[in-house]
Amino acid sequence: MKIYVCIKQVPDIDAPIRIRDGRLLLDRDRMVMNAYDASALEAALVLTEETEGDVEAVLIGPGKAGETIRKALAMGADSGTHIVADTTGYDSAAYANILSAFFTGKTYNYIACGKQAQDTDSGLTGGMVARLLNIPYVSNAVRVEGGHDGITVTRQGDTGRELIDLPVPGLFTCSNDMNEPRIPGLKGIMQSKRKPVHVLSLDDLGIDKSSIKTHTRITGYEQIPGRKPGRTFEGEPGEIARDVAALLNEETGIS
Amino acid sequence: MSTLLTYVSIQDGRIKRSSLDLLSRCSEEAEKNGHRSAALLIDESASGYASELSTFGLSKIYIVEGPRFKNRLNGPLLKAFSTVLKQVKPAVLSLDSTEESKDVLGALSASTGAPVLPDLSQFELTENGVKGKRPVMASKILSLVEAVGKPVIFSVRSKSHVQAPARTPSRADVEKIDVSVTADDMRASLREIRKAKGSGMDLSEAETIVAAGRGVRDEKGLNLIYELAGVLQAGIGASRALTESGVFDSSLQIGQTGKVVSPQLYIAVGISGAIQHVAGMTNSRIIVAINSDPSAPIFDIADYGIVGDLYKVLPPFIEEIRSFKRNTFI
Ligand SMILES: Cc1cc2nc3c(=O)[nH]c(=O)nc-3n(C[C@H](O)[C@H](O)[C@H](O)COP(=O)(O)OP(=O)(O)OC[C@H]3O[C@@H](n4cnc5c(N)ncnc54)[C@H](O)[C@@H]3O)c2cc1C
Ligand SMILES: Nc1ncnc2c1ncn2[C@@H]1O[C@H](COP(=O)(O)O)[C@@H](O)[C@H]1O
Numbered sequence: 001m002k003i004y005v006c007i008k009q010v011p012d013i014d015a016p017i018r019i020r021d022g023r024l025l026l027d028r029d030r031m032v033m034n035a036y037d038a039s040a041l042e043a044a045l046v047l048t049e050e051t052e053g054d055v056e057a058v059l060i061g062p063g064k065a066g067e068t069i070r071k072a073l074a075m076g077a078d079s080g081t082h083i084v085a086d087t088t089g090y091d092s093a094a095y096a097n098i099l100s101a102f103f104t105g106k107t108y109n110y111i112a113c114g115k116q117a118q119d120t121d122s123g124l125t126g127g128m129v130a131r132l133l134n135i136p137y138v139s140n141a142v143r144v145e146g147g148h149d150g151i152t153v154t155r156q157g158d159t160g161r162e163l164i165d166l167p168v169p170g171l172f173t174c175s176n177d178m179n180e181p182r183i184p185g186l187k188g189i190m191q192s193k194r195k196p197v198h199v200l201s202l203d204d205l206g207i208d209k210s211s212i213k214t215h216t217r218i219t220g221y222e223q224i225p226g227r228k229p230g231r232t233f234e235g236e237p238g239e240i241a242r243d244v245a246a247l248l249n250e251e252t253g254i255s
Numbered sequence: 256m257s258t259l260l261t262y263v264s265i266q267d268g269r270i271k272r273s274s275l276d277l278l279s280r281c282s283e284e285a286e287k288n289g290h291r292s293a294a295l296l297i298d299e300s301a302s303g304y305a306s307e308l309s310t311f312g313l314s315k316i317y318i319v320e321g322p323r324f325k326n327r328l329n330g331p332l333l334k335a336f337s338t339v340l341k342q343v344k345p346a347v348l349s350l351d352s353t354e355e356s357k358d359v360l361g362a363l364s365a366s367t368g369a370p371v372l373p374d375l376s377q378f379e380l381t382e383n384g385v386k387g388k389r390p391v392m393a394s395k396i397l398s399l400v401e402a403v404g405k406p407v408i409f410s411v412r413s414k415s416h417v418q419a420p421a422r423t424p425s426r427a428d429v430e431k432i433d434v435s436v437t438a439d440d441m442r443a444s445l446r447e448i449r450k451a452k453g454s455g456m457d458l459s460e461a462e463t464i465v466a467a468g469r470g471v472r473d474e475k476g477l478n479l480i481y482e483l484a485g486v487l488q489a490g491i492g493a494s495r496a497l498t499e500s501g502v503f504d505s506s507l508q509i510g511q512t513g514k515v516v517s518p519q520l521y522i523a524v525g526i527s528g529a530i531q532h533v534a535g536m537t538n539s540r541i542i543v544a545i546n547s548d549p550s551a552p553i554f555d556i557a558d559y560g561i562v563g564d565l566y567k568v569l570p571p572f573i574e575e576i577r578s579f580k581r582n583t584f585i
Contacts (some may be wrong), residue, residue: 013393013530024396025566030322051470081514096365120331120391120398121511122373127329127361136442138329139358142505152446158354159267159457160450162326177505215370222397224390228535232560235547237567244543244559245575252520252541 001054001148002108006099006129007037007072009065010119017124022220026229029138030075033068036114043110045076045142045182051147053059053109053202054078057132060085062097073192074184080197083205093215096128103133109148111129115140137171138164142178153224257346258293259285259380260317260339260406263308264296264353270307272428272460273351273413279347280411281420288380290346293317294427297335299325304544305429313427317343323436326448329358330440335380336363338434345406347385349378352410352515353459360410370402372409376538387408393511394534413459413518414538451504458507461490463520466509466536469496470525470565480524480567486577488495492516492536494526527567528553545569558577 011017012030019025044055057072058066060083069080083098103111111130116123123139130137142161143154153172155162167173184192202209235241261281263274278294285292291314295570296304301320308316319335336359340348343580350356352374364371370384373581376397378387387409402409458464465484471477484491493503493511509516511531521539526532528544537556544557547564554560561568 011392013395017392017395021397058464086562093359093364093370096361115512118393118511121389121393123357124361124364124371124373127359127363128365131333131362131365137362137442139329142356155358156354159328159506160448161505163444163446164328165446170443177495177508214403215364216372217401218398219386219401220397220399222388224395224537225396226560227542227556230542230556230558230560231558232549232554232562234562237563238571240561240563240571241568241570242575244561244580245572247559248520248541248543249576249579 001048001051002112003048003053003055003109004103004106005037005041005044005055005057005072005077006111006113006125007041007057007059007068008034008059008114008117009059009068010034010117014120019221019223024221028064030249031065031136031240033069033071034114034117035176035181036174037118039176039178040112040114041072041075041077042179042181043141043174044110046179047144047146047151047198056081058099058102059083059197060095069197070192071184073195074188076188077195079195081200082197083200085202088201089214089218090212091121091214091216092124092128094133094212096125097212098202098205098207099125099129100132101207102200103129109168110151110166111169113171113173115173115175123173126171130171133171136166136173137172137173141172141174144172144178148202173253258291258314258343259271260293260295260343260345260347260348261349262295262297262356263304263357264351265296265301266353266355268458270304271351271353271457274401276413277349277351278308278311284380286312291315293343295319295343297324297332302431304505308414309423309424309426310461312422312425315432316427316429318429318431319434320431321415321434321436326444326445328443329362330443331434331436332359333362333366334436334440334532335434337366337429340367340369341408341430342432347380347402347539348406348408350408352412356410360408363482369408370404372400372402372407374455375409375411377401378409389415390534393530395530411458412515412517414485417580424544426497428537441495456490458490458492458509458514458516461516461518463489463521464492464509464518464523464539465489465495465549466494466526467503467524468494468526471497472525476525476566476571479565481521481570483524483573483576486573486580489522489582490518491519494529494532498559512548523557526553528556
């Protein structure tokens with residue numbers, strides 16, 4: 001069983017973000033593996049533990065993003081591929097086109113993606129890659145089980161869960177509600193240093209930089225208009241509960 | 256004159272209200288820009304819903320129906336959308352942001368070559384496409400985005416407090432579009448659907464939501480939540496802490512992984528206010544937080560912050576609200 005996991009390096013959303021001249025100022029030291037991709041990796045590791053197999057992490061990003069591949073290897077991925085590119089201005093379509101160029105001609109059982117990148121919250125790349133490769137897919141997986149020839153993916157839908165049989169080759173995108181990604185231990189970190197990382201350029205994939213099509217454009221950023229400061233109530237529970245209920249009644253006419 | 260096509264989503268045998276809100280906004284945009292507004296219904300028996308769209312000033316209602324579309328598997332859906340786009344050639348296709356639409360947006364864009372803007376909180380048509388705003392970085396920042404093309408596909412976050420202005424009913428042409436679903440579209444196959452148990456209220460439509468977090472730690476706390484939701488006729492939501500532990504169904508999770516909601520009133524009970532939770536509710540009109548820890552981050556965004564033990568605060572709170580209700584009926 002061979003599973004590719006697509007991982008993206010994203011800014012830690014807990015870090016403060018500022019905007020200057022319509023651009024984001026990010027703390028380059030606080031870059032992390034997209035949390036949904038960590039769940040995809042965890043799912044792939046569990047699936048291959050059960051069936052014996054091979055997990056390869058694939059990342060598109062600048063040189064510095066290689067540290068995120070190391071993290072994946074320390075978690076247990078067998079190898080990594082780093083497609084080095086300056087991704088400024090890339091949208092999901094650009095990532096998907098590069099990923100599908102990489103996967104074309106490869107043999108695998110499954111490709112696992114995150115359901116969305118935490119920085120853009122787009123949630124498009126997985127479906128795009130599946131379509132470009134003409135393979136079936138399931139999005140928003142909260143559970144996967146099965147083996148070599150096929151898996152059953154449980155998908156969280158709007159009003160319930162759907163259990164979908166996904167044949168080989170297929171693609172699924174993962175929710176973090178699927179699992180708790182393992183934290184790499186010392187042994188994993190030591191072993192990761194000996195695991196292979198293939199470094200590829202866009203050229204190696206036969207992609208001409210100037211031909212990368214982005215579908216959409218970000219023209220700027222704005223601070224979300226802050227909420228106006230609220231009021232805090234402390235004291236005897238009965239009293240403050242009644243005070244707030246009364247204020248709510250005035251403001252919304254809840255009655 | 257071009258067509259603005261809105262996908263009207265049918266869930267559990269009824270049209271989603273958020274789809275109707277979107278449809279009325281698109282009809283407005285169409286009117287403003289001298290375009291036609293049209294709707295698309297896809298369902299096992301979609302025709303049956305067409306009459307509910309008579310007050311939206313539509314020029315046309317497109318119907319795709321048949322047993323293949325009963326369960327909204329992405330294969331048949333994708334075929335339906337791409338066939339419709341080819342045939343209708345609209346300037347834009349808009350959808351409301353649901354798990355159903357998220358499931359197909361990327362693939363649809365890849366198979367048609369149409370640019371896609373997901374999860375917009377605001378949008379407007381431009382000369383040759385769409386521009387809009389979308390929350391990113393767990394809703395900490397708005398990004399201004401635009402796409403050029405024909406069509407441009409976009410999805411819109413529901414705003415439950417937008418009410419559709421009523422128009423005089425008019426008759427729109429209903430046109431059926433045949434979609435041939437092949438074995439290729441059915442490679443991923445449905446084994447089973449497990450419907451969520453729970454209140455059944457669609458959170459994206461609820462005017463009031465009572466949301467419970469880890470602070471609600473037992474049966475007694477849950478009963479208080481149900482009671483409060485009962486008097487307010489509210490939908491019940493939850494933080495990940497309580498969906499993960501199975502106390503509430505995952506479809507009730509609010510946040511970056513779960514649903515994004517914007518009710519008139521959001522009452523967060525025993526929820527700390529982690530950024531991933533806040534991402535799903537920060538656009539609520541009024542936020543009330545009940546939490547025993549005065550430094551909980553939820554108080555940073557609450558309009559009314561009650562610092563206290565929920566087990567002591569909720570009973571008098573519920574009683575007081577009930578008394579307001581009672582008085583209005585005298
Ligand atoms: C990728 C990713 C996505 C995520 N997506 C989501 C998401 O969609 N939705 C979501 O909710 N979370 C999400 N999370 C998890 C999130 O980070 C938090 O862990 C979660 O929201 C915490 O839930 P909580 O506030 O109920 O629990 P806690 O953080 O444990 O807070 C419990 C609160 O209850 C208060 N409390 C305790 N006892 C009482 C009492 N008696 N009376 C009053 N207050 C009391 C405490 O003071 C505390 O503030 C995500 C995390 C990741 C990594
Ligand atoms: N630069 C990247 N490198 C590898 N995988 C990516 C990259 N960008 C996106 N992906 C994959 O696509 C998923 C969805 O991304 P998005 O469409 O941007 O929300 C992510 O969770 C990853 O699995």
